[in-house]
Amino acid sequence: MHADPMTTRARQMLLSRRSALRAARADTRPGAGGGGDGCPPARGACLPPHELEEVEAALERIAQGRFGGCEQCGGAIGRQRLLAVPEARCCLTCADTRARDASG
Template identity: 85%
Template sequence: MLLSRQSALRASCVEGPAPAGGAGDGCPPVRGALCPPRELEEVEAALERIAQGRFGGCEQCGGAIGRQRLLAVPEARCCLTCADARARDTDR
C-alpha cells in the first residue's frame, strides 16, 4: 500500500503544476491532484521504518500502533492516544 502511494505521489509531482485550490483555501488537497511534499515525506519515512524493523511502534510512547489505525493511515508515526494528545496540544 505504501509503495503504491509513494509511486502515485511521485507521479503527481512530475505531471506538472498543481491545479488551483486545495492549498490555503480551507479545503483538503485531493489525493493525486497535487504534489503534497509532506505526505510523500511521511510515506517514505514509513517505508524506512519498515526497512529498519520499527514500523508499527509509536514514536512517542513506544507502544504498538493499532492495526486499524495502520490500515487507515499506514504512514502513522504515533498511536491514536498520542496523536490525539498532540492534536489537543496543537489546538491550544
C-alpha cells in the same frame, strides 16, 4: 527476515501511494501538463508537501523493523490505524494529544 501479513499489506499500500505521489508531483512541474503552481488542474487541490516524505519514512521504518511502534510513547500503533494510515508515526492516543496541543 519475513514480515507479518499486516506489515506486507501496509508496505504494498505505501509503495502504491509513493508511486502515485511521485507521478502527481511530476505532473505539477512547469510544462508537464499541470498548472505549474503545484496544483494539477485534474486534481483540483495541492498535494500536502510532506506526504511523500511521510510515506518514505514509513517504508524506512518497515525496512528497519521499527514499523508499528509509536514514536511518542513507545507502545504499539493499532493494526486498524496502520491499515488506515500506514504512514502513522504515533498511536491514536498520542496523535490525539498532539493534535490537541497544537490547536490550543
